[in-house]
Amino acid sequence: MRVRRNKRFHAEIAASALSDIMFFLLLFFLIISTLANPNVIDLALPKADSNKTTDKAHVTISVTADKKYFIDxxxxxxxxxxxxxxxxxxxxxxxxxxxxxxxELQVQDMVDILQIGQKNKLKFSIATTK
Known part of the structure; x- marks a missing residue:
């Protein structure tokens, strides 16, 4: 008596390639999200009731809590x-x-910066969070 082996085709899905693709997509979105934010200096801005956003790219002065000054x-x-x-x-x-x-910065530090704009006839706008 002859024994026949079962040679049916079994469908398989290789999941290892999918995890690689997901890793690359995650990396891509993390890198893009950091590039999308023009001000990467992390500051706890003061809060305001209304908040207006600007579409144009203006010159930005950022001051950290330890009084380091940044221009763009x-x-x-x-x-x-x-x-x-x-x-x-x-x-x-x-x-x-x-x-x-x-x-957390003192008002005098803000006034020191605003005096530069007053002397040079610049328009200053203070960034806030809502």
Whole structure:
């Protein structure tokens, strides 16, 4: 008596390639989400009832809690802040400056920055969260 072996086709799905694809997609979205945020200096901004967003790219001054000053993600000492700011303003042609200050900073630190705009006739806007 002859024994026949069962040679039927069994469908299989290789799941190892799917996990690789999911890993690459996750990596892609993580990298893109960090590039989409223009201000990567993390600050706890003060809160306001109304919040207006801007579509244009303005010059941004950011100050950290330990009083490090940044103009568009470039660290600048306070003594050189006015000169660097005016060169960025003349290059962009827009006299609107967005100031990002943490809520823990003293009012005098904000006034020191706003006096630069007052002296050079710039329009300053303070960034807040809703």
């Amino acid at each position: 993600k470039q660290q600048v000492p306070f003594e050189e802040l006015e000169g660097t700011l005016m060169s960025r303003i003349s290059a962009s042609g827009d006299n609107v400056v967005i100031v990002r200050l943490p809520k």
